[in-house]
Amino acid sequence: MAGAALRVAGRQLSQHSGSGVPILLRQMFEPKSCTYTYLLGDRESREAILIDPVLETAPRDAQLVKELGLRLLYAVNTHCHADHITGSGLLRSLLPGCQSVISRLSGAQADLHIEDGDSIHFGRFKASLLLIYSPLSFPFPGCAKTLYHSVHEKIFTLPGDCLIYPAHDYRGLTVSTVEEERTLNPRLTLSCEEFVKVMDNLNLPKPQQIDFAVPANMRCGIQTPPS
Template identity: 40%
Template sequence: ALLLWLAKQAGHNAASAEQVAGDLGLSAFAPDAAGPVRNWVLAQLPTTSGTPTPSAIQGGPVLEQRFIDDGTSTFTYMLGCPKTGEAILIDPVLGQEDEDRAWLQHKGFKLKYVLNTHAHADHVTSGSALRELCPGMKTVIAAASKAEADVTVGDGDKVEFGDYAVEVASTPGHTNGCVSYILKVDGTPRAAFTGDALLIRGCGRTDFQQGDSETLHDSISQKIFTLPGDALVYPGHDYKGRNVSTVAEEKTFNPRLSRSKAEFVELMAHLDLPMPKLINIAVPANMRDGRGK
């Protein structure tokens, strides 16, 4: 029951709760374990799917997360101000723009900004496509990315929507232009949308697109791990069905980032990962704000 309460407080789905239980050494929740308690707890929690999953941050904006299971396991986030009706989308995916517009309309929101965490290599942003569907909307990306957008931002800038705002935190290392967006409520950081910089029990790769392991370690240590421990971590991807983590969880249990910088650099140098299948299409398009040639 305590695990269930903690999971619901953090907004964990079943896979994320199972991850935490495993990290804590709770044998009853091991992947090969079975029993009425484990089954009951996990049955009370949502699973990751294409259906938007709401998250409650006390005093915060409406926040929903949508999992795009198109081979890239990408998350898109919608944050909306119920008072003014203004909303932002973080990392929307080309091909999903009609669904995203319907999602916003169903909630009664008008899209103000599309925020990209970086120039993605595995999918194309739908920013330009959404601009056609949502007149007046503007796209946002870091100036350091050197990509096209209606608005370019840097460390410490704020993107406002209604009574709320997200603050830009420069988190390079996966690419030069990676940023995370920090949601504060009453001045306190409550959530970080970390793109491909920090993932759940992992991080973005550093072997292409100006990647640098030392820089990534510094970015996460200085910009994310300095946030309150209960601040939620919303990643750009997850490949194991998990949806959310916390700063405290990642500082303690992340097998890459809980190492020293030297150990992290050594580990990252030997990952030997295949190139993203769409890199030659996605990167050029994303440098043009999601437009084709």
């Protein structure tokens, strides 16, 4: 299975907000699955996208989109999540005109499928898909190696001060940089061989919500919240 990162034109995204800056960025947290959802908007055209919305917090996200006077074009999933149900289905009904987006490789349903290197546009900005082989694919042999090279070639070759906003974080950190991950990440600073050994022996517990989250996410989440 493959995950992805979205890359948004470097310079602007290093500026968190302030109306003098053309791009608007809001990071939001969902505590049950420790998922970060991101709202990105063009202050001029008011077109916006949401990245990795969660079902439970989709009403909050829709409210913020309305309060900020934005028009949501896309609700994007960076991967078919195993740890929560996506909010993209609910957002499509809360904010008519919004389309769900996911990578074609995920095999999940969506209004729009994109491939590695494809971009989606909102106002003067574009977000490009960087396909990365994700840990979800373990324990299939060979995947850790692919992940290692994927991150080293696609992420660590970006400028050192490029900001990395996480999809999840369990320590309460909200942002990092390419430079920090390249020099400090306890796993990614290992050699490829050592990395593969660590990843193949993680023995992680099965994600709590995987049995209902993955089937639901293959259909773009659900249209109405569970009763």
